[in-house]
Amino acid sequence: MTFSLATWNINSIRLREALVSRLLAEETPDVLCLQECKSPVDKMPLETFAALGYRHVVARGQKGYNGVAILSKLPMVEAGAEDFASLGHARHVAGRLENGITIHNFYIPAGGDVADRAVNEKFGQKLDYLTQMRDWLHQHRPGKSILVGDLNIAPREDDVWDHKKLLKVVSHTPVEVEHLAEVQDAGNWVDITRQDLPEGRLYSWWSYRAADWDGADKGRRLDHVWATRDIAQAGHSSRILRSVRGWDQPSDHAPVFASFDL
Template identity: 75%
Template sequence: MPFTLATWNINSVRLREPIVAKLLSEEAPDVLCLQECKSPVEKIPTEGFAALGYTHMIARGQKGYNGVAILSKLPIEDLGDKDFAGLGHARHVAGRLENGTVIHNFYVPAGGDVPDRKVNEKFGQKLDYLTDMRDWFKSERPEKSILVGDLNIAPREDDVWSHKQLLKVVSHTPIEVEHFGDVMEAGGWSDVTRADIPKGQLYSWWSYRARDWDAADKGRRLDHIWASADIASAAHSSRILRDARGWEKPSDHAPVFATFDL
């Protein structure tokens, strides 16, 4: 059966409840993973989502910051979360669907503005978070798993608007890309989006700072969908819903979709 999953950094699920509902009603993925919910779990507006058929949710939250949630039409078992790098942040939650597929939803730290851990603690935390992810997937190699989320790294030259100009900008520096690759290799993950869309510029984030984000088109692909080696071949279509970046009161991220035959 075809199974469609979407991931979206929503930048406050309570503030942007209307566009989450718009996505759920118009696109109707089986599962929607949200990051940066910025809400305690008990204050996530679940009633409206349930009315649209998303009667299952697992989530981790905190007031005003971070937060991850998995909304699902399908029953999903809460598999817990990991506190990578010991930050005490709500940045990961995992669940298992009835068909045995495990979904990991991640919100990797952004890393601040200066790509030097000696002068920027946040950059060090980001690298440590990725190292912990690598070590975990190396010790517990994922099976029948999908990893999604805002990983806050644009790894390829065509995942950013200008490779040359962003080499020293957090999210595209060589050390971040190296850590990103180490996590992927440790878990045997495949980049589903790029397997389906192998060529060309591809972005999922555009800064709020641009007066006209669409015309400037200075984007980065920070949001990702990966699959474990045993189900990577089951993925067969991917897309980024760029139009959502232009919806009313938008997030600065656009949703990323993938469809699998599982």
């Protein structure tokens, strides 16, 4: 079975209901993972998406903040949710498909503006979240699993518009990159996007602060698709749909796609 998957930080599922519907109608992924839904589950416009064929949903919601959801055309059951760092935030949910593949959808804390936990509590929470995520993966050692989401870290030099200028900027600091690498190693994850597209600059996020985001092109690759090593070779057809960042009233993220033959 071949299925396609996309991950997208939607920055309010209710505000951007039409954009989600457009993506589902035009690109027809079998599974769409959304982050930063900013809505309780009972307020999410799930009936709209069901009418487009996405009748299977697992989600965790929160009023005004955070929130994750997996919409699927394929039968799917919930496979758990974790609250790493005990933040009380809706940042993770997992679903299991009938073929036994578990999909983890994550929204890792952004970390605030200052890369120093001594003066920025949010940065410390981000590091603690990643540490507990790493420890949990060591304990549970996932297999036949896919991890996607807004991980809020651009790990490689070519995942940002200027490596040297961003070394002290939250999302690309060495300590964050090291923590993310430990998470990746703990779960034996393979970066499917970079397996498919190993060379060149890749971005999935462009700041709202840039008047001409497209022309300036000061992006970062914050959104990821990983798979455990036992199924990584089944991943293919990775792409970042940059054009979505230019839609009316867009999210500042673009959706990231991959397909799997499983």
